[in-house]
Amino acid sequence: MSTPVNKEVAWDKTKTIMSKTDAKGVIEYVNQxxxxxxxxxxxxxxxxxxxxxxxxxxxxxxxxxxxxNIQKGINFHAIVKNLAKSGEYYWVITDFDxxxxxxxxxxxxxxxxxxxxxxxxxxxIAPLYQKILQVEQAGGIEAGEQYFQxxxxxxxxxxxxxxxxxxxxxx
Numbered sequence: 001m002s003t004p005v006n007k008e009v010a011w012d013k014t015k016t017i018m019s020k021t022d023a024k025g026v027i028e029y030v031n032q033x034x035x036x037x038x039x040x041x042x043x044x045x046x047x048x049x050x051x052x053x054x055x056x057x058x059x060x061x062x063x064x065x066x067x068x069n070i071q072k073g074i075n076f077h078a079i080v081k082n083l084a085k086s087g088e089y090y091w092v093i094t095d096f097d098x099x100x101x102x103x104x105x106x107x108x109x110x111x112x113x114x115x116x117x118x119x120x121x122x123x124x125i126a127p128l129y130q131k132i133l134q135v136e137q138a139g140g141i142e143a144g145e146q147y148f149q150x151x152x153x154x155x156x157x158x159x160x161x162x163x164x165x166x167x168x169x170x171x
Contacts, residue, residue: 005087011037013115039085055083059132061144117170124166
């Protein structure tokens, strides 16, 4: 894994980053935009767990909630800070097509990632994720999840409504 540096990847934020994983999150396909942004080539990504690009600033709580939902077949929008091979970071909002075999079993996830307004990150997401991370470090992922659920309750919103609202605020 790369050593993080506090610098954002310069990328064309009008483009969509795409990847497909198997049901366990192992990468089977990436588009050129994905490779351009993260700095890895196809051979370095195919067959690897998608968390190869996980940034250490990301709370485990967010990934737990994401996986809990998509494994139930529920599309999920998450704002994620990823780590490029260079150590630089890039923020994206991701959602999924959940692909099933004829018997209904989930066999693949197709992820679409687009840019997030910088103001959304600075005003809402970065401070929230930093707090969740602190709670996780003190009390584990369960504590992080409890903190986040209470945060959403205090906002009077579920996760998806909260994400939609903070994105729309600056669009």
